[in-house]
Amino acid sequence: MEEKFISKALEANLAETRYKDIKIPPDYQSFIDLSKKYYGIHKRANDCIIEFQHPFSNKKFVAEELRSILLTDFWFYIALENADEALQTPVQLMQELLLSCDNPKLKVMIVRTLLEFIHTLSKDKKPHIELIEICLQTLIDGFKSDPRSFIMASKYIKRYLNQEADHPKLKEKILAFTKAVYIENIKFWQKSSDIEQWIEQEKDILKSEIDELRTQIGSKWFASLSEQIESINSWHELVEKIPDYDQVAECFANAVDTLKTFIEQFHFIFYLLQLDGMEAHQERLIWKLNKMLRQTIDELDKEQIRPFINSIFEFAEQLRAEHGSSILDMFLTVGKKVIELKKEGKIDLVSYYENKLIDFGFETPGMVYVNEDWQLSVNQN
Numbered sequence: 001m002e003e004k005f006i007s008k009a010l011e012a013n014l015a016e017t018r019y020k021d022i023k024i025p026p027d028y029q030s031f032i033d034l035s036k037k038y039y040g041i042h043k044r045a046n047d048c049i050i051e052f053q054h055p056f057s058n059k060k061f062v063a064e065e066l067r068s069i070l071l072t073d074f075w076f077y078i079a080l081e082n083a084d085e086a087l088q089t090p091v092q093l094m095q096e097l098l099l100s101c102d103n104p105k106l107k108v109m110i111v112r113t114l115l116e117f118i119h120t121l122s123k124d125k126k127p128h129i130e131l132i133e134i135c136l137q138t139l140i141d142g143f144k145s146d147p148r149s150f151i152m153a154s155k156y157i158k159r160y161l162n163q164e165a166d167h168p169k170l171k172e173k174i175l176a177f178t179k180a181v182y183i184e185n186i187k188f189w190q191k192s193s194d195i196e197q198w199i200e201q202e203k204d205i206l207k208s209e210i211d212e213l214r215t216q217i218g219s220k221w222f223a224s225l226s227e228q229i230e231s232i233n234s235w236h237e238l239v240e241k242i243p244d245y246d247q248v249a250e251c252f253a254n255a256v257d258t259l260k261t262f263i264e265q266f267h268f269i270f271y272l273l274q275l276d277g278m279e280a281h282q283e284r285l286i287w288k289l290n291k292m293l294r295q296t297i298d299e300l301d302k303e304q305i306r307p308f309i310n311s312i313f314e315f316a317e318q319l320r321a322e323h324g325s326s327i328l329d330m331f332l333t334v335g336k337k338v339i340e341l342k343k344e345g346k347i348d349l350v351s352y353y354e355n356k357l358i359d360f361g362f363e364t365p366g367m368v369y370v371n372e373d374w375q376l377s378v379n380q381n
Contacts, residue, residue: 022053031089034080041073052093059101066090066097067113074120084131091117091134098142107142107149114139115153115160122163129169136170140177143184151185154244165235175235182229182242189248189277190222198271205267208260216255245277253281256288262296270315286319286326293333302347309334309349313356331357 024032028049035041048065051057069077069090077087091114098110118135121128143150150157157178164170165178195218199210215221225242232238243251252272259265269289272278278285293312300308312334316327338353 022050024049024053028053028089031086034086035073035076038076041069041076044068044073048090049093052097059097059103060106062093063097063101063106063110063113066094067109070094070113070117071120074117078124083126084128087131088134091131091138095138095141098138099145104146104149104152107146108153111139111142111150111153112156112160115156118164119160129167132164132170133173136173136177140173143177143181147181147184148188150181151188151245154181154185155246157181158239158244162236162239171235175233175238178235178238179229179232182238182244183226185245185248186222186225186229186242190219192276193217193252195219198268202264202267202271206259206264208258208264210258212258213255216258217252246280249277249281252278253285261299262292263299265292266296270311273315273319282319282323283326286323286330290326290330290333293330294337297334297337297341305341305347306349306352309338309353309356313360316360331360 032042032045032049035045044065048062048069051065052062070087077083080086094110094114098107098114101107101110114135118132121132121135139150161174161178165174167174195213199206199213229238229242232241252275256265256268256272259268266289269285273282273285273289297305297308312330316330320327335353335357338349342348342350
């Protein structure tokens with residue numbers, strides 16, 4: 001087995017030479033110098049901007065440091081005589097990150113940070129309308145560049161723009177921006193889910209009355225939401241009546257309960273797990289799936305059990321990379337049920353199931369090495 005070579009000397013040398021030729025523009029240097037009497041704040045600003053200037057910068061590090069500058073160090077910068085002018089520098093850096101970053105989760109964090117920063121500014125005793133407008137424009141430009149990240153962050157729009165949503169100079173822009181995000185959110189879910197198509201595909205399995213399912217997450221529901229968005233002229237009414245990204249996902253997750261049989265619920269959860277918008281709910285859905293496996297098998301006829309086991313392995317293959325532990329729990333549940341069926345004399349699928357497990361393959365630990373805490377590091381799956 002190939003050993004992992006870890007050299008502290010090499011790490012130190014790379015760290016020393018990484019920033020050797022980095023040049024900092026005068027305006028960025030001026031921002032860094034503002035905090036030279038405060039070691040922690042100064043170091044954060046310096047490290048952040050140097051990393052930002054690197055041609056292969058670590059954008060996650062930069063975004064996290066900028067978040068700390070705008071929120072954790074807010075007390076320091078807001079007390080400066082030219083506070084708004086000074087804070088435009090990290091906001092500008094955030095804007096450049098937002099427009100250049102290709103990591104959706106990192107973009108969501110950037111959007112959240114800017115929204116939290118607006119909220120923090122709005123609570124300050126002094127007005128900061130110009131700076132807030134810059135932040136809003138940054139968000140609007142970012143939304144035009146990549147709507148998906150903004151709909152994923154829509155709950156933060158609801159949470160952090162409530163104070164400025166009624167400001168005479170800002171309310172129209174905030175309402176228009178929020179409407180645009182919510183419209184895009186509804187379009188995304190309607191296009192990516194298409195529950196009517198799933199109902200048609202699974203019509204041989206569905207025995208429950210599915211009108212409630214259509215009403216809860218079907219095309220008519222989405223059409224109704226779109227009409228409401230267009231007619232609403234109040235920001236507070238908009239965020240109160242129209243579900244954000246996470247709330248729509250919750251509606252889909254709750255729709256499981258509209259189906260009466262376990263086999264229907266199993267297939268519906270499997271459908272949910274394939275939706276892009278349900279990523280944050282996957283672990284919970286897999287847990288729910290595992291919980292109902294035994295009852296689902298009980299509902300099947302003997303000749304249906306083998307194909308059902310095959311479908312479980314096909315399903316598991318799609319999720320093994322990120323949910324290895326949960327998949328193993330499912331295999332354990334099915335294995336126990338298979339043994340139980342044999343003991344009860346209903347059907348003997350033990351050998352078949354063993355072969356399916358072997359064919360599925362095992363996760364090898366890969367490279368094993370001792371880390372700096374003298375612990376073995378391996379692939380946890």
